[in-house]
Amino acid sequence: MHDLGDLKKVFPSFSDDLINEIETNAVRHSYKAGDIIMRTGQYINNTLLILKGQIKIYREGENGGEFLMYYLQPGQACAVSMICATKSQTSQIMAKVVEDVDLLMIPLTLMEKWMMEYRSWYEFVIFTYRTRFEEVLEVIDNIAFRAMDERLEFYLKRHADASGSKDLKLSHQEIATELNTSREVISRLLKKMEQRGMVKLHRNHMQLLT
């Protein structure tokens, strides 16, 4: 199914005995693009370690908004699931698969045990918390202090970073949904950005020029 070398490559910071533990105890799962792995209000009993693919973590609005918090990539874990898992709490967020995903599910009991036993696990968990907390703070900064034009620029840059490419496969509607605004607003702003030479627009995709 998967082997030690595999895991070690995706999670290089894990110690060998921790990897052995994971090999023995974790359950592997696959999901298809579009699958929803976690929903608001659902109980969480596992921590998720991403091996392959991409997951979008977002807040759901009443009118179908999917307000983007952050993306999970291979080598990362779901901070929310870690936090909730400690007391079998319900999730406050949604997780949707963007690209087909392979992941490992770690039962909450082990999660706690490992915290005490494996230093590399402890550090990984704390690092995950910290990184996501900071990311979320940055999101707050943007919606609290920035107007939509700046937020759009920031959003596009995040995408470019996440996908490692300046060619972004996004429709205006998708962007609007993730920023909780309307397509028309995004179209207008993108046009302005194009006029300023920051982006080149095509159908279903665009290139960041900056």
Add this chain to the structure above:
Amino acid sequence: MHDLGDLKKVFPSFSDDLINEIETNAVRHSYKAGDIIMRTGQYINNTLLILKGQIKIYREGENGGEFLMYYLQPGQACAVSMICATKSQTSQIMAKVVEDVDLLMIPLTLMEKWMMEYRSWYEFVIFTYRTRFEEVLEVIDNIAFRAMDERLEFYLKRHADASGSKDLKLSHQEIATELNTSREVISRLLKKMEQRGMVKLHRNHMQLLT
């Protein structure tokens, strides 16, 4: 200075040996209302445990905005300082004293050690992370999906909860600063709320009626 019974009262979940450890190692500090304990970009080497008073945790905007994230009360700890402390990272937030504060400073090295040794400390830390993360998610919900009138209502309720009183000592200007809007907007919305019987306005304070 302070004794075991003291600490035990404010942090009832801590085990006796943990409290002893804290007694021996923590440094006590006091701050006056208005003092700024943490600023953006500053290095953090201690975790803070609040014994008395109230601290406001916020994001600073360029134009002097003080966007409220949450309040720290007695019996609580600064989640951000815990996270940053692990690797001597810089803070991404501001912490300002609202009411005169007594607190304990725990050096980061102990913070880590205790995680492995004291279960009640581990649980406290995880609980702190989770609570704050959820609080911040709720803040995001509000600014992402709600208009100013609803955000104001939410803000007032939070204040009532935090202070344990429905009589809120707040000027319109303060509220405006913490919601990153202008005083006029707050005045107008408060007037509307008063007309709907949700609040009774006075000079420098108001009463929540709901």
Add this chain to the structure above:
DNA sequence: TGCATACAGTAACATTTATCACATTAGCTC
């Protein structure tokens, strides 16, 4: 080829929020 559909552009208008300008008032000091 022609049709259906999703995507994109754009104008006109409504609504919300921000900004400016100034009036009013409560509470304080002398």
Add this chain to the structure above:
DNA sequence: GAGCTAATGTGATAAATGTTACTGTATGCA
């Protein structure tokens, strides 16, 4: 109580964003 000051009230206007209602246009599919 006169006068000062900070807090609050309010109208007019500007700017940003949301909404409605269309048009055009690429793409895939029958």
